[in-house]
Amino acid sequence: MTQYLIKHTTHITGETFTDVTKIRDNETYQVVEAESKEEAEEMAKKPIITETNNSTVVSFERPSEETMESLFGKDYKKGQ
Numbered sequence: 001m002t003q004y005l006i007k008h009t010t011h012i013t014g015e016t017f018t019d020v021t022k023i024r025d026n027e028t029y030q031v032v033e034a035e036s037k038e039e040a041e042e043m044a045k046k047p048i049i050t051e052t053n054n055s056t057v058v059s060f061e062r063p064s065e066e067t068m069e070s071l072f073g074k075d076y077k078k079g080q
Contacts, residue, residue: 002022002023003022003023004021004022004023005020005021005023005029006018006019006020007019007021030044031067032044055071055072
């Protein structure tokens with residue numbers, strides 16, 4: 001099945017823009033919380049991989065509940 005990256009951006013006017021990008025076979029994406037670009041790059045070198053609902057979350061620390069819900073929906077724990 002084809003995967004897509006969906007990005008939502010809210011403008012200061014309150015208008016929300018949505019971008020949908022098809023992920024190529026040779027691409028992967030990671031989301032990390034970091035204080036700087038350098039810290040994020042270090043985290044990417046030593047990721048923790050979490051499998052949930054047939055998806056993979058790669059993170060430096062366990063993702064927050066808010067992050068997990070935003071990725072997999074409020075009922076994501078039912079799949080565990």
